[in-house]
Amino acid sequence: MRRAEITTAGVLALLSIYMMWKSTELQIGYIRGSGPGGGFWPFWLSAIMLLCTVLIAINGVRRKSPPSQTDEPFLDGFALKNLVFVGGALVAFLLLISVVGMHIAIFLFLIYYVGFLGRHSFVVTASLAIGVPIAFFFFFDGLMRIPMPTGMAFTNPLYDVLYGLIY
Amino acid sequence: MDTFSLLTDGFLLAVQPLNLALIIAGVTLGLFIGAMPGLGSVNGVAILLPVTFLVPPGSAIIFLAAIYYGAMYGGAISSITMGIPGASTAVATTFDGRPLALKGRASLALVVAAIASFIGGSVANILFTLFAPPLASVALSFGPPEIFALMMLAFATFVGLGGDDIPKTILSICFGLVLSAVGFDAISGAPRLVFFDISGFLHGINFLVLAIGVYGIGEMIWTLDSTRGKLTTTKASMSFSGVIKDAKEGMGRSWKGTTIGSFGGFFVGMLPAAGATPGSLMAYGVAKMVSRESQEFGKGHPEGVAAPEAANNSASTGAMLPMLTLGIPGSPTTAILLGGMIIWGLVPGPRLFIDEPEFVWGLIGSFYVSNFFAVIVNIALIPLFIWMLRTPFTILAPMIFVLSVVGGYAAMQDMHDVWLLLIFGFGAYFLRKLDYPLAPAVLAIVLGPIAEPTLRQSLLLSSGDPMIFFSRGISGPIMVIAIILIFLPLLKKIFYRGRATKARA
Numbered sequence: 001m002r003r004a005e006i007t008t009a010g011v012l013a014l015l016s017i018y019m020m021w022k023s024t025e026l027q028i029g030y031i032r033g034s035g036p037g038g039g040f041w042p043f044w045l046s047a048i049m050l051l052c053t054v055l056i057a058i059n060g061v062r063r064k065s066p067p068s069q070t071d072e073p074f075l076d077g078f079a080l081k082n083l084v085f086v087g088g089a090l091v092a093f094l095l096l097i098s099v100v101g102m103h104i105a106i107f108l109f110l111i112y113y114v115g116f117l118g119r120h121s122f123v124v125t126a127s128l129a130i131g132v133p134i135a136f137f138f139f140f141d142g143l144m145r146i147p148m149p150t151g152m153a154f155t156n157p158l159y160d161v162l163y164g165l166i167y
Numbered sequence: 168m169d170t171f172s173l174l175t176d177g178f179l180l181a182v183q184p185l186n187l188a189l190i191i192a193g194v195t196l197g198l199f200i201g202a203m204p205g206l207g208s209v210n211g212v213a214i215l216l217p218v219t220f221l222v223p224p225g226s227a228i229i230f231l232a233a234i235y236y237g238a239m240y241g242g243a244i245s246s247i248t249m250g251i252p253g254a255s256t257a258v259a260t261t262f263d264g265r266p267l268a269l270k271g272r273a274s275l276a277l278v279v280a281a282i283a284s285f286i287g288g289s290v291a292n293i294l295f296t297l298f299a300p301p302l303a304s305v306a307l308s309f310g311p312p313e314i315f316a317l318m319m320l321a322f323a324t325f326v327g328l329g330g331d332d333i334p335k336t337i338l339s340i341c342f343g344l345v346l347s348a349v350g351f352d353a354i355s356g357a358p359r360l361v362f363f364d365i366s367g368f369l370h371g372i373n374f375l376v377l378a379i380g381v382y383g384i385g386e387m388i389w390t391l392d393s394t395r396g397k398l399t400t401t402k403a404s405m406s407f408s409g410v411i412k413d414a415k416e417g418m419g420r421s422w423k424g425t426t427i428g429s430f431g432g433f434f435v436g437m438l439p440a441a442g443a444t445p446g447s448l449m450a451y452g453v454a455k456m457v458s459r460e461s462q463e464f465g466k467g468h469p470e471g472v473a474a475p476e477a478a479n480n481s482a483s484t485g486a487m488l489p490m491l492t493l494g495i496p497g498s499p500t501t502a503i504l505l506g507g508m509i510i511w512g513l514v515p516g517p518r519l520f521i522d523e524p525e526f527v528w529g530l531i532g533s534f535y536v537s538n539f540f541a542v543i544v545n546i547a548l549i550p551l552f553i554w555m556l557r558t559p560f561t562i563l564a565p566m567i568f569v570l571s572v573v574g575g576y577a578a579m580q581d582m583h584d585v586w587l588l589l590i591f592g593f594g595a596y597f598l599r600k601l602d603y604p605l606a607p608a609v610l611a612i613v614l615g616p617i618a619e620p621t622l623r624q625s626l627l628l629s630s631g632d633p634m635i636f637f638s639r640g641i642s643g644p645i646m647v648i649a650i651i652l653i654f655l656p657l658l659k660k661i662f663y664r665g666r667a668t669k670a671r672a
Contacts, residue, residue, distance in 0.1 A: 004597075004601065008598070008601055018362075019345055022360050022361075023359075023360065025359070026355070026357055026359055030626070030631045034354070034355075035354070035624070035631075036623050036626055036627075038357055038359055039359070041348055041622065042344075042345045042359070045348075048337065049337075049341045049345070052335070052337050052338035052341070053334075053338065056332075056334045056335060056338070059334070065602070067600075067601045067602055078395060082391050083388070086388055087388060087593060090384065090568060091589065094582075094589060097582065097585070098582065106569050109569065110569070113561065113565035114565060118559060119561075120562065124562070128562065128566075136569075139218075140573060143221060144218075144220060144577070146580060148576065149576070
């Protein structure tokens, strides 16, 4: 945990420095007649963030904060597996949205999660995987008129049929 | 018009068919969300906000407020039957609720929780109705320095009273504020903080992206990790005559705790960093302190259920008071409601009482109606909620992920936001593991667009002199309190160290 605490502080420090540098694209000082410049607010806030990361790192090195006092690993076996199987699936889900569209991506994601990870019966898996995207289609695309991503062109015939139902 | 007739109009608005249906749907959904471990009012409101774009703003906020309300009731259900707080606001309810359930008195605990919640909510509603209009009329005279001072006070309470690691809390606040600055500089119109020159950042970072990322993705992964899939439920048998009997016994033994929770919760709820969780813990502590049977606390005393449950409902209404009258949310959930109001084109703050009286009083009226339906639905459907609590996490979690992704897309209709949401989700999970508080960041991204212009306008007024915040009648004292709060943890440390050395010498 201690190493994770210090590493995280380091990453956040880099982020703060990047945001400070990015803020300097605009005026960070006081402009006579128009008040503080556009970069003033984010610049100084990022500077405070940088200061905080230094304090967090010092507390980590001196074992002053609770995470730096335990010897538990930051990610144990279960947490790592959880992250790979769940987090990885979420990344795949988002990638799939751009390829096959939102609704088919939801279908595939639910088959994976409910059927494969959850080991639920075929009936439960199939009814959720088919029911949820259909319900979402009628609610968001239909009722709220917010068209969800349709993915690449090969899904067009499917959506031609579906849009025929709601428009 | 006086308060009473405004409130009557509000009632009439709240019981219109659409609003009434939304209230009942909202409290029912809220009860379920509150009961489900790992899901609290803030998760529910953040994930479901995009869904409400369907109905008019007045009805949308009534629906979301009903969820908020219902979740406060629902938290008790899993605290009592499973021994796991359904939401952080119900942590204190487990102290006595779980022992009661293990003694076979689960139904008594559930009924006491419901009734105490109802009384807490009712007291808070009355206090709200009395305090809101005068506070709003005072706040009307506030200029930019006063508003900025109030923002500082909101953030200072997180530092001084939040109880989390100080540098981590400040970092979280600043990060949220910087994120809110992404997009265009409102005053000069120049593009600002377009990270890595990705054009998706040009439309800014919607607060929902951060809120859903933190509460929909990050918190879910964290819950999956920390519960490790082990949950057990105690059965509770409920019958009509049993409920009446329990109600009589429960109220006889817990009226004092209910009173403490109802009043104490409201005032703690008003503080931005405090809200319902510390409110309920505090009410539990005070009830235990003043009780003649304090040694029975922790072993299953109904008073130990009543005090925190009355307090968390009361606090959730208390948190709405600064949100509506000053435009400063009293809790992360109300921060999301506030962000929603901005999306709907309503400017939160005192002008709302003059410009949109129908909206304000309809919402206040809905508090009363929601409170009434929440207690009815709660007691009537307890068996159903206990059955629903058996929904395996492997079904619930993917549904929440899907709803988060769809909701994140629906807000701005840009895949860039959905990716950002996922990145925030992973980040939130790691930071959560290292005890970084994330609620301040969500509050900050909502308040940033109000805080920054008021700071810049104030400094323009004073031609760059920061003393403007201290020299004005109202902003001065607020700033001083804020600064004291920020340094409070440091002062405490010095004080205790001083005492320790004295004791040694």
